Amino acid sequence: MRGANEGRGLLYRLYISRLRRQLAGATVPHHVAMMIDGNRRWARQLGYASAAQGHRAGAAKMHEFLRWCDDLGIPVVSLYLLSTDNLRKRDSQELADLIEIIAELAEELSHEPGWRVRPVGRTDLLPAELARVLADVDERTRDNTGLHVNLAVGYGGRSEIVDAVRSIIAQHDENGGSLEELAASLTPEQIGEHLYTGGQPDPDLVIRTSGEQRLSDFLLWQSAHSEFYFVEALGPDLREVDFLRAIRDYATRDRRFGG
Template sequence: MSSRTQEGRGPLYRLYINRLLRQIPPAQVPRHVAMMIDGNRRWARQLGYDSAAHGHRAGAAKMREFLRWCDDVGVSVASLYLLSVDNLRKRDSGELTDLIEIIGQLADDLSHERDWRVQPVGRLDLLPDELQRVLRDVAYRTAAHTGMHVNLAIGYGGRGEIVDAVRSIITQHDERGGTLEELAASLTPEQIAEHLYTGGQPDPDLVIRTSGEQRLSDFLLWQSAHSEFYFVEALGPDLREVDFLRAIRDFASRDRRFGG
C-alpha cells in the first residue's frame, strides 16, 4: 500500500476534512462533476505488481469512494471516464480483458449503492456481449432511482458522441419528411445537446483529472465547453477525500465567466 493510501486515518485528518467541509458553501457545490481517473497502471508498476489489473481494481475501488464523496457534498450528477474507444483499440488484449471484467463488477456494485441511477454512456455496441448485458441490467435496475445520477463512460469518445448526435438529428428530421435546407436552417446547439448521450442532464460544472495529466482525452468535449478544470497530482488509486474537497473548495471560489 502506498504512503498516500495510508494517510488520512487519524483524528487530525478528520478535523481537516470537517474544516474543508465548512469552507464549502452548499450553494456553491457543482451540480455535475466529471472525473477522469488516470494513473492506475503507473500505480501498479510503482508498487511492483506484475499486472496492471491490480491498479485498475484499486482505481475501481477509489471510484466507489469518489462517488460517495460526491453524494455526501450534494453533487447531483457524477460522470466517470472508465473506458474510451481508443482504449478498446489500443490496449493489450490481456489487460483489456481484465479491465472489462473490473468495469462490469464496478457497474454492478454501484447499482446496489445507495439510491443512485447508473447510466452507461458510449458506444456500448463495441463492447463484449457479457459487459453489454451487465450494463443493460444495471441501467434497468436503477432507472427509477431518484438519488445521484451516475454516468459511466464506457466505449466512449467525445467526437463520436457528437457525430452520433448529428446522425440522430438527421434521421429524426428525415423521418418527419423535412428537407436538408430546413434542417440546416433550424439546427441549434441546444438541439445537438438534446441528442448527446447525456441529453437532458446539466453540463459538468467541474472536471477533475488525476495523475497530473492536463488534457481532455476526448471526454465530454461538447459538454465541457464552459466547465472548470482541476488537476490532481495523485495517481488515481491514491486520490484522497481531502484532494476532492480541495477541488470543490477551489471551484466554489472561482468567478465563472461563461464565454469570457
C-alpha cells in the same frame, strides 16, 4: 510509531472537518466529471505484475469518490472508465481485465440505495457480457432518483457528436424535412439534446488525476464552459482531502461563460 500514525490520522480528520465547514453554504457543482488516470503507473510503482491491480484499486477509489460526491449533495457525476481508443489500443489481457473490473463496479454501484447508474457510450462496441451487465444495471436503477452516475464506457467525445448529428438527420428525415430546412434550423441546443447525456446538465467541474492536463476525448461538447481541476495524485491514491480542495477551489472561482 503507532502514536505518530495516530497523530497524523487525527490531524487529517481535523483538516477534513475544517474543509467541510468551509464548504458549508458554498456553491457546489451540480455535475462533476471525473477522469481517473494513473492506475497503471500506480501498479508499476508498487511492483505489481500487471496493470489489473491498479485498475481494480482505481475502481474501488471511484466507488469511494461517488460516496464523497453524494455526501456533499452533488446530484450528477460522470466517470470516464473506458474510451473507444482504449478498446483499440490496450493489449488484449489488460483490456479483458479492465472489462471484468468495469462490470463488477457497475454491479456494485447499482446496489447503492437510490443511485441511478446509466452507461453512456457505444455499447455495441463492447463485449457482449459487459454490454449485458450495463443494460441490466441501467434497467435496474432506471426509477431511482438519488445520485445520477454516468459510466462512460466505450465512450469517445468526437464519436458522440457524430452520433448526435446522425440522430438529428435521421429524425428530420423521418419527419419529411429537407436538408435545407435542417441546415437552417440546426442549433447547439438541438445537438445537446441528442448527445448520450441529453437532458442532463453539462459538467460544472471536470477533475483529472495523475497530473495529466488534457481532455482525452471526454465530454468535448459538454465541457465547453466547464471548470477544470488537476490533481497530482495517481487515481488509486486520491484522497477525500484532494476532492474537497477541488470543490473549495471551484466554489471560489468567478465563472465567466463565453469569455
